[in-house]
Amino acid sequence: MKTYIGIDLGGTNVRVAKVTADGQILNEVKSPSYALEGPEKVMTNLISCIHKIENWKECSGIGVGVPGPVDTLRGEMIMATNLPGFVRYPIAQTLQTEFGLPTYVDNDANVAGLAEALVGAGKGQPVIYYLTHSTGIGGALVVDGKVVSGKNGHAGEVGNIIIDRHRQKYNHLNVGAIENEASGTALIRIGRERLNPDIKSAGEVFALAKAGNAVALDIVDKMAYDFAAMCSAIAHTVDPYMFVIGGGVTKSRDLYFDKMVGYFKSMVHTGMQTIEFAIAELDEPGLIGAAMLPISHGK
Amino acid sequence: MKTYIGIDLGGTNVRVAKVTADGQILNEVKSPSYALEGPEKVMTNLISCIHKIENWKECSGIGVGVPGPVDTLRGEMIMATNLPGFVRYPIAQTLQTEFGLPTYVDNDANVAGLAEALVGAGKGQPVIYYLTHSTGIGGALVVDGKVVSGKNGHAGEVGNIIIDRHRQKYNHLNVGAIENEASGTALIRIGRERLNPDIKSAGEVFALAKAGNAVALDIVDKMAYDFAAMCSAIAHTVDPYMFVIGGGVTKSRDLYFDKMVGYFKSMVHTGMQTIEFAIAELDEPGLIGAAMLPISHGK
Numbered sequence: 001m002k003t004y005i006g007i008d009l010g011g012t013n014v015r016v017a018k019v020t021a022d023g024q025i026l027n028e029v030k031s032p033s034y035a036l037e038g039p040e041k042v043m044t045n046l047i048s049c050i051h052k053i054e055n056w057k058e059c060s061g062i063g064v065g066v067p068g069p070v071d072t073l074r075g076e077m078i079m080a081t082n083l084p085g086f087v088r089y090p091i092a093q094t095l096q097t098e099f100g101l102p103t104y105v106d107n108d109a110n111v112a113g114l115a116e117a118l119v120g121a122g123k124g125q126p127v128i129y130y131l132t133h134s135t136g137i138g139g140a141l142v143v144d145g146k147v148v149s150g151k152n153g154h155a156g157e158v159g160n161i162i163i164d165r166h167r168q169k170y171n172h173l174n175v176g177a178i179e180n181e182a183s184g185t186a187l188i189r190i191g192r193e194r195l196n197p198d199i200k201s202a203g204e205v206f207a208l209a210k211a212g213n214a215v216a217l218d219i220v221d222k223m224a225y226d227f228a229a230m231c232s233a234i235a236h237t238v239d240p241y242m243f244v245i246g247g248g249v250t251k252s253r254d255l256y257f258d259k260m261v262g263y264f265k266s267m268v269h270t271g272m273q274t275i276e277f278a279i280a281e282l283d284e285p286g287l288i289g290a291a292m293l294p295i296s297h298g299k
Numbered sequence: 300m301k302t303y304i305g306i307d308l309g310g311t312n313v314r315v316a317k318v319t320a321d322g323q324i325l326n327e328v329k330s331p332s333y334a335l336e337g338p339e340k341v342m343t344n345l346i347s348c349i350h351k352i353e354n355w356k357e358c359s360g361i362g363v364g365v366p367g368p369v370d371t372l373r374g375e376m377i378m379a380t381n382l383p384g385f386v387r388y389p390i391a392q393t394l395q396t397e398f399g400l401p402t403y404v405d406n407d408a409n410v411a412g413l414a415e416a417l418v419g420a421g422k423g424q425p426v427i428y429y430l431t432h433s434t435g436i437g438g439a440l441v442v443d444g445k446v447v448s449g450k451n452g453h454a455g456e457v458g459n460i461i462i463d464r465h466r467q468k469y470n471h472l473n474v475g476a477i478e479n480e481a482s483g484t485a486l487i488r489i490g491r492e493r494l495n496p497d498i499k500s501a502g503e504v505f506a507l508a509k510a511g512n513a514v515a516l517d518i519v520d521k522m523a524y525d526f527a528a529m530c531s532a533i534a535h536t537v538d539p540y541m542f543v544i545g546g547g548v549t550k551s552r553d554l555y556f557d558k559m560v561g562y563f564k565s566m567v568h569t570g571m572q573t574i575e576f577a578i579a580e581l582d583e584p585g586l587i588g589a590a591m592l593p594i595s596h597g598k
Contacts, residue, residue, distance in 0.1 A: 069570055078570055079570060127447060127450065127454075129536075139536075141536065141537060143442055143447055148426060148442055148537060149538070150426055150537055150539065150540075151425075151426065151538050151539065151540040151571075151573065151574060152538055152568075152570045152571050152573060152574070153538070153570070154534075154535070154538040154567075154568055154570055154571050155426075155536065155537050155538035156535075156538075157535045157538070157568060157571075158535050159535075160531075160535050160567070160568060161531070161532050161535050161536070162462075162531065162532065162566070163461075163464075164464055164465075165462075165463055165528070166463075166465060174566055229461060229464070232459075232460070232473070233460050233532040233536070234536050236453070236455075236456045236457050236458075236459050236460050237428075237438075237440065237454065237455075237457060237460070237532070237533050237536045237537060238440060238447060238449055238536060238537065239447075239448070239449020239450050239451055239452070239453040239454035239455075239456070240449065240450065241449075241450040267461070267473055268453075268459070269453055271368055271377055271378060271451045271452070271453055272450075272451050272453050272456075274450065274451060275450060
């Protein structure tokens with residue numbers, strides 16, 4: 001079976017793995033990413049990590065997941081908040097020159113979505129919409145085993161979808177953007193406003209809901225409704241075979257997931273009731289999905 | 300150059316044309332569709348129309364556009380309000396058996412979007428979102444020259460996207476669905492409520508706006524804002540290179556189009572400001588797009 005090198009390049013750490021075509025991690029190297037020391041240092045370190053992978057020469061390609069939107073045609077980042085200096089830095093070209101292997105770059109949410117579509121919960125489905133429901137809310141569209149990144153690498157930036165224009169302005173996102181209303185961060189803010197100013201995590205809100213606290217139950221219910229409204233907008237746009245949802249908030253799925261799916265069904269056409277919802281399956285979607293990038297390009 | 304047979308099968312008429320790969324109509328046959336007499340009669344008539352096309356045997360494939368969602372894998376309609384008896388009727392298989400040519404079926408909005416993506420305003424763009432702004436509001440996603448129809452043929456049913464949940468319930472669509480707030484039909488309803496109970500067309504509302512009527516100007520402005528909100532949701536989902544917009548309402552584009560694009564830019568990330576908006580170019584997108592279906596399948 002073919003193998004690939006998958007790289008999860010973050011602002012703190014970088015991880016490099018040799019991964020089989022069916023998503024098994026064979027071996028892995030981890031290192032600080034040295035993001036604050038600039039692209040040259042980050043890349044020199046990354047290259048040395050790849051050299052440590054056993055028999056890297058046998059691999060059929062390299063894929064890199066990065067935090068931020070990517071120009072996937074050129075393999076360069078368009079925005080790079082956590083990797084200073086990387087805007088328009090030729091990541092793909094640098095690695096391709098060094099190792100002589102076809103190299104592709106995409107953002108971490110797209111890469112995770114690709115992993116779930118090819119070897120995870122969405123395996124075999126022609127159109128998948130992957131969603132991360134975590135500190136923020138993001139996503140990825142995968143059609144026929146290929147990520148659709150869009151013109152500016154912003155396909156999947158669904159956290160900015162407006163689910164109710166009559167909310168408050170909090171940050172650079174739209175008023176009523178779903179990320180400001182239903183993310184883990186939003187749950188903390190709303191929990192502090194409505195439950196207790198000392199709330200420190202979304203998990204505390206869920207714990208209160210589980211204990212029967214009426215206000216916490218209402219917060220969770222409204223989150224489920226708002227999240228469903230975002231899914232409804234996505235569904236009418238692309239009609240996916242399946243939504244695959246990952247991220248920390250889904251750990252509390254017993255408290256809201258079925259309700260959210262019910263709200264969703266009330267917000268889409270009769271003919272769309274068969275759209276499935278699944279929880280993400282993979283432990284390492286970022287690393288595995290990066291390794292899947294060459295596969296999605298036919299390598 | 301290769302040629303294809305394009306068919307626009309409606310509830311009233313059916314049109315059949317021989318079309319070149321670059322979208323030129325060579326000859327055309329038109330007939331009543333006999334929809335109320337049932338599928339056998341409709342298909343017998345359609346087959347005789349195709350036989351009237353000069354040298355149909357030289358064509359490389361057949362494409363059919365129909366009014367309603369389609370199971371594109373099987374070439375069958377899923378809903379068929381205007382073609383009674385056609386739900387799950389084997390349109391593609393019947394024509395393929397009769398003519399020995401590869402045959403594909405898709406709904407009329409998807410087919411029009413495909414035409415604009417391949418030989419119209421969106422030519423050469425990797426990801427197009429086509430929108431019809433007319434009596435209703437619909438659309439189509441075209442990625443790398445192929446329509447993404449989705450699980451239930453409902454990709455592009457964007458008329459049901461909720462742009463403001465605090466509106467009234469009018470019909471089977473969602474409360475605040477864009478089709479109920481910004482379509483030609485919606486403009487008539489709002490015009491009757493706010494301008495004059497005798498308003499009979501969206502054109503009358505636009506005429507009043509052009510004459511400087513403050514209420515009409517406000518109606519058109521709110522329509523532009525609501526339409527932009529829908530485009531914003533679509534853009535964060537797929538980040539198209541270009542929106543291509545057709546339909547009767549765009550005839551009054553001088554009164555709202557630039558304003559709508561401005562609202563859109565205020566509702567998307569900085570990195571998405573380069574998404575383009577174009578007016579649909581083709582006179583016969585339904586007929587030409589149907590003929591493009593075999594091309595999009597590599598025929």
